[in-house]
Every structure is written in C-alpha cells, then in structure tokens.
Amino acid sequence: MANIHDIARLSGYSTATVSRVLNRHPYVSASARAKIQAVIDQLDYVPSTMAQNLSAGKTRTIGVILPHTDHPYFQQLVTGILNAAMAGNYHAVILPSRYDQKLEEAYLEALRRHAFDGLIFTSHGLSLTTIAAYQKYGPIVVCEDPGRVKLAAAYAERTPAYRKAFEWMQAQGYTKIALLLSRSYAQSATSKLTINSYVDVFGQRPPHSLVVYQMRTFQDGYQAGAKLAPQHPDFILGNGDDIAAGVRQYFVDHHLPVPPLMGQENQLSSHLLNMSTIDHHVTAIGAAALKLALRAEVAQTVIQSDLILRD
Structure with missing residues (x-):
C-alpha cells in the first residue's frame, strides 16, 4: 500500500510539501501541486482517516457503554446520543456490558489507551468512584445523578x-x-x-x-x-x-x-x-450526554421529568 513517502520519492518533493497538498494547504506552487497530484492519482492513494485523527490526538469516537438494548429507556437514550454525534461529526460506538464489571473495566482501560475520546455510561455495574478514577484519561459522562462523586452527568430529575x-x-x-x-x-x-x-x-x-x-x-x-x-x-x-x-x-x-x-x-x-x-425526556438526555463528553468538562445537565395524566 502506498504511503506519503512513496509519493514524495516519485514526485521529487519533500513529505512536508506532499502533506500540504493532501491537506489542501494554499502555500504550494501550482506546478508542484500538479506533479504531486499526478502521483497521488497514479498510486490511487487515499489518506488514512485513522492516521489523520491520531496525528491530531483525536479518534473522533465516543464509546457508549450500554447494559442491554431491549429496554425503551436505553433505546431512546442511544437515539439521542447518535443524533448528537452525527451533528457533531463524531462516531458513537456501542459497547455492550450486561452490567459485567470486568467488561466495564476493560472499556475504561481502552479510554486510558486513548482508543476513545470519551465514554458515556448509560448505566453501570461498577461503582461511580471506580469510574471517576479514570477521568484523568479522558472525559466520562454518566446518565444519572452522581451525588457527591465528581463526574459529568446528564440525567432526569425524576x-x-x-x-x-x-x-x-x-x-x-x-x-x-x-x-x-x-x-x-x-x-x-x-x-x-x-x-x-x-x-x-x-x-x-x-x-x-x-x-x-x-x-x-x-x-x-x-x-x-x-x-x-x-x-x-x-x-x-x-x-x-x-x-x-x-x-x-x-x-x-x-x-x-x-x-x-x-x-x-x-x-x-x-x-x-x-x-x-x-x-423523562430520555432522547434529550442522550444528546446532552454526548455534548458533555465533547466539552470534556465536569458539568451536569439536569432535565425535569413530567407526569402526563390521561383518561
């Protein structure tokens, strides 16, 4: 598979100049741009989005820890998260947990290794204090009132x-x-x-x-x-x-x-x-959770639940 060094070698320009062409930087001469683009077309080279994200220090991915999908609360919550992720040009990856503490610890360790830009716990088996200890590796949001535990949270005041x-x-x-x-x-x-x-x-x-x-x-x-x-x-x-x-x-x-x-x-x-x-306005809570994860700020969004009486 071709890489940026191959393009530089075949075009006769430095990797820095090739990088500027790939990133549409304006300060490249027309002749250099044309020669480099010809080699790019010849090699059918496509830049790696993953590599670009990693070089920028971001995966543009938020992990969403979900115990199960067959409850309406979690279905609506995920809908809100996905809608907000798409609007923010982010990916939301569903991480099934079944309330398994070892699985949840594995997802937290993945955050420590920068596999995600942040995590949203829609529910959890681990204690909140255990979850909070991983915040130094990236933003973590829970979908409940964290009480005295200092965690970002989006939840309904029920x-x-x-x-x-x-x-x-x-x-x-x-x-x-x-x-x-x-x-x-x-x-x-x-x-x-x-x-x-x-x-x-x-x-x-x-x-x-x-x-x-x-x-x-x-x-x-x-x-x-x-x-x-x-x-x-x-x-x-x-x-x-x-x-x-x-x-x-x-x-x-x-x-x-x-x-x-x-x-x-x-x-x-x-x-x-x-x-x-x-x-409980769960879809709005999901959207708020995603926004908090992107802000990387320990803040809370609280939405009031409403009683609806029908005949």
Whole structure:
C-alpha cells in the first residue's frame, strides 16, 4: 500500500510539501501541486482517516457503554446520543456490558489507551468512584445523578414527577399498587428513586409481592401480569409504556378486569392506549450526554421529568 513517502520519492518533493497538498494547504506552487497530484492519482492513494485523527490526538469516537438494548429507556437514550454525534461529526460506538464489571473495566482501560475520546455510561455495574478514577484519561459522562462523586452527568430529575404520580394515586384511593422495575433497589438508582418516592407518600415500602423486577420488554410485562393477576392490584406502575402495555394485554387475553395503568417514557403505546405516563425526556438526555463528553468538562445537565395524566 502506498504511503506519503512513496509519493514524495516519485514526485521529487519533500513529505512536508506532499502533506500540504493532501491537506489542501494554499502555500504550494501550482506546478508542484500538479506533479504531486499526478502521483497521488497514479498510486490511487487515499489518506488514512485513522492516521489523520491520531496525528491530531483525536479518534473522533465516543464509546457508549450500554447494559442491554431491549429496554425503551436505553433505546431512546442511544437515539439521542447518535443524533448528537452525527451533528457533531463524531462516531458513537456501542459497547455492550450486561452490567459485567470486568467488561466495564476493560472499556475504561481502552479510554486510558486513548482508543476513545470519551465514554458515556448509560448505566453501570461498577461503582461511580471506580469510574471517576479514570477521568484523568479522558472525559466520562454518566446518565444519572452522581451525588457527591465528581463526574459529568446528564440525567432526569425524576423524584418530583414520581411523588406527584404517587400523590395522585393516593388521592384516587389506590392502595394495592404494583411496581414494575428493571433492577433491585440496591442495584438501580431509578428503582431506589421510585421506591423512596412511594415511601415518602405512603409512609411504608410497597409489599414485596407487588414489586416485580427484571422488566425490560412487552413480553416481560405480559409475564408480570400472570404474577400480579392473582393478587388483584388496584393500580400498576410500569417502568416503560410498552411494559405496562404487556401487563394490560395479559389481563385482556385472560378476560380479566384491567387495572388502571401508568407507564413511563411517553412512547407511542401510551398514546394509542390513552395511558398515563411519566416522560423523562430520555432522547434529550442522550444528546446532552454526548455534548458533555465533547466539552470534556465536569458539568451536569439536569432535565425535569413530567407526569402526563390521561383518561
């Protein structure tokens, strides 16, 4: 494969002059430019974008650590990240993690080796303090409130909307409220916020039998319907509109009265079913996370969640 030294040798000009031609530098004579361009055409030479980026000290690539893709939250988050990356002429590379701490450590080590210009943790298995220790190698953004850990973050302020939702349920007289969550209280910041908000309003934790974890898809919601139906909940809060729609479908298919439902993420399914939802504006959070990664600044973008009540 031809390189810049071959072009210099065949054209009779220095590599510096060849480089100026390749980079369209104006200070090259017309005759020199013509001779060098003729050799470039003869060799069918194409500059290496990777080499150009490395010489500039940039890969123009942001790594996006993603635990899984089958939850609407992560789907919308990635959409926001990709849209912002394209607008900024950057590449976003999806790095699957499955919450595997060793995999996440490997991605952090790749940042240390400058394989990426920055990392976005959409969620994580590692502790925030472990993640923060790698910031000296490049910008890192998390998509949650980092609390006292000094990390760049883009996230939704969920607590006010959760409290409003539970206060509304309380005002309607609902007392057997089922919660569908992605991970356990100890593992998930969102599960912790949801249950803490429930406790703030009702003064006690929800019954263990009415809390179902590992909820990510419509099918997961459908299976949760089978678990919840014998307990006759009078209200169900799903951690996604499609998940709540799955619960509803179980009740419909088995000719059972459908309890009132509320989803999250303001997806198409909640519009079609005229179902209440909580909108965390996840696509906007993804775009904000990418922008923070490019700014390489330890700052935070906080977006307020909205409770949307429908009949």
